[in-house]
Amino acid sequence: MIALWYGIALTVVTAFVIKAAGPLLAGDRALPGPARHALTLLAPVVLMSLVVSLLLGPDAAAPDVPRLGGVTAAAAMWLYRRSLLPSVLVGVVCTATLRALLP
Amino acid sequence: MEAVDRPPHSPSHTQQVSTRTALATGIGLGAGGFLLAITFGALAQDSGWGPVAPVVASALVFSGTAQFAFLETFDGGAGPWAAAAAATMVNLRYLPMALAANPALKGGRARRALEAQAVVDSSWAYAHRGAGEFDRRMLFGATAPQYAAWVGGTILGVVVAPPPHVQAAMGLDVVFPAFCVLLLLKELTASRSTWLPCLTACALVATALVLGMSPSAALTLGCAAALLGLVKPEVAT
Numbered sequence: 424m425i426a427l428w429y430g431i432a433l434t435v436v437t438a439f440v441i442k443a444a445g446p447l448l449a450g451d452r453a454l455p456g457p458a459r460h461a462l463t464l465l466a467p468v469v470l471m472s473l474v475v476s477l478l479l480g481p482d483a484a485a486p487d488v489p490r491l492g493g494v495t496a497a498a499a500m501w502l503y504r505r506s507l508l509p510s511v512l513v514g515v516v517c518t519a520t521l522r523a524l525l526p
Numbered sequence: 527m528e529a530v531d532r533p534p535h536s537p538s539h540t541q542q543v544s545t546r547t548a549l550a551t552g553i554g555l556g557a558g559g560f561l562l563a564i565t566f567g568a569l570a571q572d573s574g575w576g577p578v579a580p581v582v583a584s585a586l587v588f589s590g591t592a593q594f595a596f597l598e599t600f601d602g603g604a605g606p607w608a609a610a611a612a613a614t615m616v617n618l619r620y621l622p623m624a625l626a627a628n629p630a631l632k633g634g635r636a637r638r639a640l641e642a643q644a645v646v647d648s649s650w651a652y653a654h655r656g657a658g659e660f661d662r663r664m665l666f667g668a669t670a671p672q673y674a675a676w677v678g679g680t681i682l683g684v685v686v687a688p689p690p691h692v693q694a695a696m697g698l699d700v701v702f703p704a705f706c707v708l709l710l711l712k713e714l715t716a717s718r719s720t721w722l723p724c725l726t727a728c729a730l731v732a733t734a735l736v737l738g739m740s741p742s743a744a745l746t747l748g749c750a751a752a753l754l755g756l757v758k759p760e761v762a763t
Contacts, residue, residue, distance in 0.1 A: 427579055430606030434596055435586040437614040443639035445625035461755030464723045465618045467713035470706050471724040472748030473595060473616070475731040477703045493700035494707050501708045507558040514704040519697030 489525060493518030548667020555648045555668060556675030562590050563676045565701045566597070567683020568693060573601050577684050584680035588646070588673060591709065592617045594702045602740060615749055623650050630660035644669040647709070727751035 478494065479486055497514030504510065543551075563584060570580035583593055592613035600609035624642040627650060631638040644666050653665035693699055713720050727748040734744035 424576070426606045427575060427600065430596060430600060430609045431579060431583050431587070433606065433610035434583070434592065434613045437610065438587045438589060438592060438617050438620075439643065441614070441617050442620050442624045442642040442645055445621060446628050446631060446638035446642050447635050457756045460719075461752050464720060464755040465615060465749065465752040467710060467720040468723050468727045468752040469595075469616045469745075469749055470591070470710040470713065471727045472731045472745045472751075473591075473598075474703060474706050474710055475728050475748070476735065476745050477598065477706065479732060479735045489697075490700050490703065493697060494704050497700070497704035498707050498711060501711055507555075507705075507708060508561070510708055511558065511561065511701055511704050514700045515697040517697070518700040519695065522695060522697065 489518045489521035492521045542661055543664050543667075545663055545667050548661075548664045549671060551652055551664065552649070552668035552671035553675075555652075556672040559590065559672050560675040560679040562701055562705055563679025564683035564686070565693075565698050566590065566593055567680040567685075568687045568698070569683075570597055571684045571687040572690050572693075573597065580684050581677065581680050584677050587613070588643075588676060589613075589617055589620075590676070590702075591706065594706075598702075599745070604740075608746075612745060620645055623647075626650075627653070627660045627665060630662045630665060632662075641666075646672060648672070723751045723754045726754065 474494075478491060493514040496517035497510045500510040500513040501507070566584065567580050570583070571577065583596070587593055587596075595616045596609045596613040599612040600606065604612075624645045627642065627645055628638065630653070631641040633641070646669055649665050649668040649672065650660075652668050653660045653662070655661055688696070688698075710724070714724065730751060731744045731748040734747050739747070
């Protein structure tokens with residue numbers, strides 16, 4: 424339990440520092456182009472890594488099919504409507520339905 | 527909280543939105559965060575975090591992707607440092623975002639550093655008026671309701687905390703992966719320069735998982751794809 428609190432405390436500090444660092448240190452100056460671009464790329468790259476990791480999971484040979492179906496439905500809904508909540512709800516309903524129907 | 531809805535319209539460069547409009551925007555955005563926060567609270571409670579830690583994390587970290595990244599990594603068996611590192615990497619996008627919003631903040635450097643805590647994805651996107659200008663009232667007005675929804679949703683999730691099999695039957699376990707996919711789609715459709723690094727990350731993580739590496743190790747490996755930004759900065763958009 425103490426490890427959990429260490430981790431949370433560290434995350435709290437880094438979350439604060441990341442947002443504060445720009446105004447505190449850089450002032451009105453911008454980061455160098457390559458560094459700014461690498462930082463900008465980090466978010467989509469982490470998201471992609473998270474998505475693959477979450478969908479394949481530790482057992483990459485047997486992914487969760489209802490969950491894959493739900494995510495696909497949510498993505499399709501977002502591409503159609505560009506709205507978060509309805510897309511997530513479609514994903515939830517699709518996953519629950521597939522779980523109920525599939526053996 | 528993070529949301530992928532796009533602003534339906536942007537005010538002109540000189541016009542600032544009313545506080546009421548900003549708050550209404552934040553309430554709408556907070557609805558999605560509320561659902562995600564319930565899931566986070568319930569999952570954390572089921573993972574043995576107890577009732578306090580999830581609420582403290584939501585109140586002080588205030589980042590859905592970072593908190594879920596922490597939860598997934600920590601529950602995957604990684605230590606607190608690795609879990610915090612995963613959360614921090616996800617949060618690094620706020621560095622350039624807070625820098626960009628800096629002109630809309632007020633006061634000296636310390637006050638600006640505090641005010642920069644209001645930067646979250648959706649508020650930042652709605653507050654952006656183009657040409658590097660930000661609507662200060664929208665930035666703070668849209669964030670406040672989302673913060674309340676995020677913390678309130680986490681408390682509700684901790685209190686209700688349906689068992690994992692009930693969450694799975696209801697399809698709630700898809701909320702975070704779907705949320706990540708929607709954020710990713712937003713990034714991919716906004717800039718083609720993200721495609722190659724993301725495909726590289728996808729290949730790296732999938733290969734690592736097939737080879738039997740742990741999800742946290744695969745995640746760390748995939749993040750190395752961001753280094754492509756240092757090699758080909760000229761494709762930045």
